[in-house]
Amino acid sequence: MDIFAVPTKGFSDQKFGTSGLRKKTSVFQQEHYLENAVQSIFDCLQGFEGKTLIIGGDGRYYNNQAIQTIIKMAIANQFGHIIVGQNGLLSTPAVSHLIQKREAFGALILTASHNPGGKEGDFGIKYNISTGAPAPSDLGNAFSKRCTEIDRYWMVKVQDVDLSQQTELTIGSTLIEIIDPVSDYSAYMQKIFDFKAIQRLFKKGFKITFDAMNAVTGPYAKHILEELLGADEGSVIHGTPLPDFGGLHPEPNLVYAKDLVDLAYSEKSPDVCAASDGDGDRYMILGKSFFVNPADSLAILAEYMEQIPFYKGRFYGAARSMPTAAALDAVCQKSKKDCYQTPTGWKFFGSLLENQKISLCGEESFGAGSFHVMEKDGLWAILFWLNILAITEKTPEQITKELWQKYGRIYTRTYTYHTESDKDVPHLIDSLSAKLPQLSNTQVSDFKIIKASLFNYTDPVTNQSTTNQGIIILLSDEARIFVRMSGTSSSGASLKVYLSQKSKKNNADPAIFLAPLEKATQELLQIQKYLGNKVDISVT
Numbered sequence: 196m197d198i199f200a201v202p203t204k205g206f207s208d209q210k211f212g213t214s215g216l217r218k219k220t221s222v223f224q225q226e227h228y229l230e231n232a233v234q235s236i237f238d239c240l241q242g243f244e245g246k247t248l249i250i251g252g253d254g255r256y257y258n259n260q261a262i263q264t265i266i267k268m269a270i271a272n273q274f275g276h277i278i279v280g281q282n283g284l285l286s287t288p289a290v291s292h293l294i295q296k297r298e299a300f301g302a303l304i305l306t307a308s309h310n311p312g313g314k315e316g317d318f319g320i321k322y323n324i325s326t327g328a329p330a331p332s333d334l335g336n337a338f339s340k341r342c343t344e345i346d347r348y349w350m351v352k353v354q355d356v357d358l359s360q361q362t363e364l365t366i367g368s369t370l371i372e373i374i375d376p377v378s379d380y381s382a383y384m385q386k387i388f389d390f391k392a393i394q395r396l397f398k399k400g401f402k403i404t405f406d407a408m409n410a411v412t413g414p415y416a417k418h419i420l421e422e423l424l425g426a427d428e429g430s431v432i433h434g435t436p437l438p439d440f441g442g443l444h445p446e447p448n449l450v451y452a453k454d455l456v457d458l459a460y461s462e463k464s465p466d467v468c469a470a471s472d473g474d475g476d477r478y479m480i481l482g483k484s485f486f487v488n489p490a491d492s493l494a495i496l497a498e499y500m501e502q503i504p505f506y507k508g509r510f511y512g513a514a515r516s517m518p519t520a521a522a523l524d525a526v527c528q529k530s531k532k533d534c535y536q537t538p539t540g541w542k543f544f545g546s547l548l549e550n551q552k553i554s555l556c557g558e559e560s561f562g563a564g565s566f567h568v569m570e571k572d573g574l575w576a577i578l579f580w581l582n583i584l585a586i587t588e589k590t591p592e593q594i595t596k597e598l599w600q601k602y603g604r605i606y607t608r609t610y611t612y613h614t615e616s617d618k619d620v621p622h623l624i625d626s627l628s629a630k631l632p633q634l635s636n637t638q639v640s641d642f643k644i645i646k647a648s649l650f651n652y653t654d655p656v657t658n659q660s661t662t663n664q665g666i667i668i669l670l671s672d673e674a675r676i677f678v679r680m681s682g683t684s685s686s687g688a689s690l691k692v693y694l695s696q697k698s699k700k701n702n703a704d705p706a707i708f709l710a711p712l713e714k715a716t717q718e719l720l721q722i723q724k725y726l727g728n729k730v731d732i733s734v735t
């Protein structure tokens with residue numbers, strides 16, 4: 196078998212952001228584009244010869260073609276063992292678990308997560324390290340740099356591998372194993388949660404609808420919810436991974452999972468509606484006519500953590516990303532545990548999880564996880580909820596209202612403003628940043644600004660600093676505005692504005708309750724002035 200070098204020219208637009216490299220599918224399909232990125236990753240790693248690489252993706256268009264290319268490149272780069280999910284599928288948390296279980300060197304995950312798929316949609320690639328965690332920032336920066344300067348990649352000419360069968364074969368000196376993507380993950384979930392208690396819940400007639408959004412979690416959810424836990428057949432909807440996700444935008448939130456939300460608010464609502472995103476690392480949970488916001492949900496997982504056998508005596512502390520409302524903090528305070536605030540992106544939780552500073556972490560974007568894997572994990576969060584419901588015999592609404600009763604309620608809304616220009620959002624953020632020193636003690640609409648500052652973060656374990664991770668504006672009446680630029684857009688730029696405000700009032704509509712804060716935000720940020728009229732706005 197001949198290993199040969201293919202000349203490439205480097206691509207200056209290959210930047211590894213919050214979660215890997217994401218671009219329009221057509222961009223990825225350019226000659227040498229994928230190969231350039233993959234070889235750049237390999238070139239930044241050391242000592243993988245003879246070791247194991249895991250490869251899988253969320254099933255979107257170009258998934259399997261990309262996997263065939265990567266298998267050949269991994270052989271040429273002399274990995275000793277390649278593990279691939281059958282039909283090219285593996286969810287992000289399943290990959291993270293497999294890395295640990297199979298003691299792999301690392302993994303390549305083909306996904307653009309919540310971004311739409313298909314020919315006209317997005318494609319992406321991310322690398323996870325030997326702990327199972329996403330590549331940390333310095334490694335991601337090294338990948339980006341290497342992508343621009345690389346001038347060759349390594350390749351072999353061999354036949355495509357049949358991904359449709361679970362099998363083993365050897366090419367050159369590399370063993371290739373095609374595995375069931377679901378079984379290791381589902382076995383692990385059974386070790387974590389009380390499946391017997393959840394089975395009893397379903398036996399009593401409990402109903403769930405789980406929307407896999409035509410993405411990777413379908414096979415996982417069907418096996419775990421329907422086959423193992425006894426949920427009715429048909430509880431999992433949109434359960435077959437499709438290359439274009441059936442036209443859905445696989446992001447589980449109030450905007451993109453609207454049909455599911457409508458079901459939850461209808462008379463036909465099951466006890467729980469849940470959904471996951473493209474690569475299976477995020478979740479959404481609703482009760483009958485009741486939406487649990489992700490910040491409250493995270494606090495609830497913390498509140499009940501010690502009641503889940505796997506976590507008994509293992510609640511060390513918790514963390515949330517800074518844009519996430521502070522419901523978690525109150526629970527940690529009450530149980531005298533540390534609560535950390537990190538920049539957006541799962542990679543910032545890695546060192547805290549690995550060093551037992553925290554057991555639980557999450558983001559406002561419907562991601563949550565624990566030390567069970569080094570990624571966020573959508574189905575895990577849903578099973579955690581089912582376990583809580585099984586133990587308490589309460590509804591999501593009761594559980595959430597008890598949380599508000601005990602700690603107060605924090606209202607939240609997140610606004611995303613997408614523009615095709617990649618200059619306007621940075622311009623707005625730069626202008627606001629320059630004004631920050633003068634903002635303290637000024638009045639904006641009904642609020643007084645107490646403090647306005649840039650969010651810089653120093654990792655408490657590694658001491659590594661990361662600057663400019665957003666702008667925090669603390670206001671009177673326990674209100675807060677957090678502003679940052681999205682790191683996962685495949686084109687243009689998105690401004691994200693996160694509002695939150697604590698109140699003793701439990702039963703207001705968040706949109707109405709937060710209207711005065713929204714008015715203050717518009718006044719302060721002057722979004723229209725900076726971004727113009729051609730913006731696509733979504734609110735969750």
Ligand code: VG1
Pocket residue numbers: 213214307308309472476477516539540541558559560562680681682683684691
């Ligand atoms: C978004 C979310 C962030 C999440 C990231 C990756 O990032 O806000 O919380 O970690 O997506 O999630 P951004 O930079 O667009 O706000 V996923 O499910 O793509 O792995």
Ligand code: CO
Pocket residue numbers: 308309472473474475476477
């Ligand atoms: Co995701």
